[in-house]
Amino acid sequence: MVMIKDLVKISDYEWEIPKSFREDMRVPVRIFSTRRLLEQVMDDRSLEQAVNSATLPGLVGHVSVMPDMHQGYGFPIGGVAATRYPDGVISPGGIGYDINCGVRLLATRIEFEAAEALIGDLANALNYYCPSGVGTKGTLRMSEKELERVCRDGAQWALKQGLAQEADIRRTEENGCLEGADPSKVSSRAKERGRPQLGTLGAGNHFIEVDVVDQIFDAQAARAMGLQEGHLAVQIHCGSRGFGHQICSDYVEEFQASVKRYGIQLPDRELVCAPLNSPEGQAYLAAMRCAANYAFANRQVLAHNARLAFEQVFAGKVSDWGLYQVYDIAHNMGKIEEHVIDGTKMKVCVHRKGATRAFGPGAPGLPPEYREIGQPVLVPGSMGTASWVLVGTEASMQRTFGSTCHGAGRVMSRAQAKKSVRGDRLRSELESEGIHIRAGSMPGLAEEAPQAYKDVDAVVETVAGANIARKVARLRPIAVIKG
Amino acid sequence: MDTRETSPQGYQEIEHTADWELAVWARDLPGLLEQAAQGMYALAGVRWDEKRAREIRFEITAEDAEHLLVRFLSELLYYLEQEGLACFRFALQLNGYHLSAHAWGAPVVQLQKEIKAVTYHRLKVERDTEGLKTRIVFDV
Numbered sequence: 001m002v003m004i005k006d007l008v009k010i011s012d013y014e015w016e017i018p019k020s021f022r023e024d025m026r027v028p029v030r031i032f033s034t035r036r037l038l039e040q041v042m043d044d045r046s047l048e049q050a051v052n053s054a055t056l057p058g059l060v061g062h063v064s065v066m067p068d069m070h071q072g073y074g075f076p077i078g079g080v081a082a083t084r085y086p087d088g089v090i091s092p093g094g095i096g097y098d099i100n101c102g103v104r105l106l107a108t109r110i111e112f113e114a115a116e117a118l119i120g121d122l123a124n125a126l127n128y129y130c131p132s133g134v135g136t137k138g139t140l141r142m143s144e145k146e147l148e149r150v151c152r153d154g155a156q157w158a159l160k161q162g163l164a165q166e167a168d169i170r171r172t173e174e175n176g177c178l179e180g181a182d183p184s185k186v187s188s189r190a191k192e193r194g195r196p197q198l199g200t201l202g203a204g205n206h207f208i209e210v211d212v213v214d215q216i217f218d219a220q221a222a223r224a225m226g227l228q229e230g231h232l233a234v235q236i237h238c239g240s241r242g243f244g245h246q247i248c249s250d251y252v253e254e255f256q257a258s259v260k261r262y263g264i265q266l267p268d269r270e271l272v273c274a275p276l277n278s279p280e281g282q283a284y285l286a287a288m289r290c291a292a293n294y295a296f297a298n299r300q301v302l303a304h305n306a307r308l309a310f311e312q313v314f315a316g317k318v319s320d321w322g323l324y325q326v327y328d329i330a331h332n333m334g335k336i337e338e339h340v341i342d343g344t345k346m347k348v349c350v351h352r353k354g355a356t357r358a359f360g361p362g363a364p365g366l367p368p369e370y371r372e373i374g375q376p377v378l379v380p381g382s383m384g385t386a387s388w389v390l391v392g393t394e395a396s397m398q399r400t401f402g403s404t405c406h407g408a409g410r411v412m413s414r415a416q417a418k419k420s421v422r423g424d425r426l427r428s429e430l431e432s433e434g435i436h437i438r439a440g441s442m443p444g445l446a447e448e449a450p451q452a453y454k455d456v457d458a459v460v461e462t463v464a465g466a467n468i469a470r471k472v473a474r475l476r477p478i479a480v481i482k483g
Numbered sequence: 484m485d486t487r488e489t490s491p492q493g494y495q496e497i498e499h500t501a502d503w504e505l506a507v508w509a510r511d512l513p514g515l516l517e518q519a520a521q522g523m524y525a526l527a528g529v530r531w532d533e534k535r536a537r538e539i540r541f542e543i544t545a546e547d548a549e550h551l552l553v554r555f556l557s558e559l560l561y562y563l564e565q566e567g568l569a570c571f572r573f574a575l576q577l578n579g580y581h582l583s584a585h586a587w588g589a590p591v592v593q594l595q596k597e598i599k600a601v602t603y604h605r606l607k608v609e610r611d612t613e614g615l616k617t618r619i620v621f622d623v
Contacts, residue, residue, distance in 0.1 A: 041500075044500045046500075070500045070501050071499070071500045071501065072501055072502065072604075072622075073502060073602040073603075073604030073620045073622060074602070074604055077501055093602075093604075096622070097599045097600040097622045098599060098622075134527075134594045134595065134596060134597040135563075135564055135567070135594055135597070189561065192565065193561075193564065193565060202597060203596060203597040204596070204597055204599075204623055242564055245599045245600050245622075248600065249557055249600050249601075252602075252603065253550075253553070253554070256546065256550060256603075257546075268603075268604060268605060269549070269603035269604075269606060270602050270603045270604040270605075270606075272603070410500050410501045411500065412500070413498040413499055413500055414499070414501075414502075414503060414623070415496050415497075415498050415499075415503075416498060441528075441595045441596060443528060443595050443596065444595060444596050447596075483597070
């Protein structure tokens with residue numbers, strides 16, 4: 001059990017668990033948090049899981065933990081760890097079952113005042129065009145060959161199908177396609193699960209949300225992103241569905257034997273891993289990239305369907321009902337990147353689990369319009385609360401392998417939320433605040449109640465205070481579609 | 484009161500910040516597998532129609548009890564998602580850690596929540612004087 005007394009305070013926003021805390025730690029743990037946010041997680045296993053993560057072979061620098069941290073399985077949610085490439089390890093549990101779970105933000109030129117009377121219709125249309133819920137299947141019917149094309153091409157597959165605009169691709173992490181995806185490394189069961197689910201939202205904490213741009217903090221960055229105060233915007237939060245879940249499950253199982261083969265000792269079986277340069281490590285990397293590309297395509301298809309919903313509701317009523325991509329970014333991913341560690345540039349595998357890539361100005365791979373301001377970071381709040389648009393900084397590159405927070409972070413268990421919140425009552429409360437709710441499951445809605453989460457504003461103030469992201473805009477929800 | 488005191492086999496939801504955790508206990512390993520399955524369905528809010536049940540059979544070879552538990556539950560999750568079936572009755576035969584499963588699966592008429600995966604996080608099947616017990620974390 002890690003106690004606050006075990007932490008070394010570096011600043012009001014940064015703490016360290018030294019390597020000496022436990023003898024199997026290979027690197028220290030750096031926690032980006034205020035004392036108040038830290039105290040909220042001292043009763044769960046977040047910090048113990050961060051210490052466990054710090055035992056992986058080949059780690060460099062330190063394991064970072066974001067202020068929206070909470071306990072997960074294996075890694076904590078909000079964890080970032082980088083391993084040396086190619087002789088360090090890759091751990092599927094350090095990326096998560098929902099590979100490339102992420103967020104897409106689309107801006108509009110529709111003023112809230114002009115749209116206010118139509119938001120209920122818009123929620124209905126989004127709910128109709130964007131299938132959501134447990135076990136939901138999409139309208140696309142794909143052969144295995146077509147699925148393999150999705151695996152290789154990601155969001156660019158959708159462009160070829162007429163389901164994307166060129167700017168959507170340019171404004172997606174890695175242009176919506178990770179190189180090195182190999183469908184032959186994906187099990188037939190994963191393909192079977194993935195084929196009917198492309199273009200679906202799923203359930204749990206996944207959602208489509210219509211927001212109003214409530215406040216601008218950085219006019220230049222907001223202008224580059226097409227965000228204007230008082231205008232509508234749309235967030236899409238989902239991942240790689242059963243396809244990614246199965247790929248992660250398959251490799252967590254396979255790596256149970258790999259750790260024995262490579263003589264790797266771990267404090268938790270969920271942290272199983274394999275050297276990046278081993279056949280198993282390479283196979284997982286290739287399969288994980290298939291799931292990442294599937295998720296990029298999935299959010300792209302949902303964005304296309306959201307456009308159909310906007311057209312249905314706003315055509316003829318406003319002059320421009322288009323949805324313009326701001327950015328699409330993952331928060332569960334393993335990426336091979338170059339970072340400077342102790343003054344030396346090196347290639348590493350950055351595991352981000354519930355942490356968003358946050359590259360600073362001038363970072364390679366950013367579209368030209370974002371090179372000067374840094375990469376957009378999308379931080380959805382809990383249902384009914386604000387969401388944030390941030391940008392990465394030089395400091396995030398130096399201190400967190402170009403990473404920052406990914407959301408509000410849970411603070412209450414699902415069991416407790418179900419006991420203390422009734423889904424139907426919560427829906428009425430949110431509706432009375434002017435937030436239209438379309439939800440498939442009332443117990444599911446109760447589990448995602450705002451009181452089950454930390455204060456997203458406090459999380460964002462922390463990453464801004466630690467300078468691992470910079471505030472651009474705050475969004476206020478007006479409609480939420482959940483499975 | 485510890486629920487285990489009132490029943491030799493069963494399951495109970497444990498508080499977990501983000502995911503679901505289930506305590507499971509039974510006299511033996513087949514019983515533990517069956518209780519874990521029932522607990523998993525209860526967490527997901529599954530209801531089924533027993534009148535339209537059909538038999539399914541599958542085999543699993545595992546390295547140890549934890550491996551068997553994860554693979555067994557993962558197999559049931561697959562049937563739940565792909566075939567819309569929930570298994571409500573089992574005849575499980577074990578030879579070491581090789582499982583021959585014969586189950587009765589009924590079409591699901593209600594499924595409230597999605598379980599992404601069964602994890603190995605802190606998973607340990609332990610023996611005590613009453614039988615076997617474990618805790619399972621599900622990613623949701």
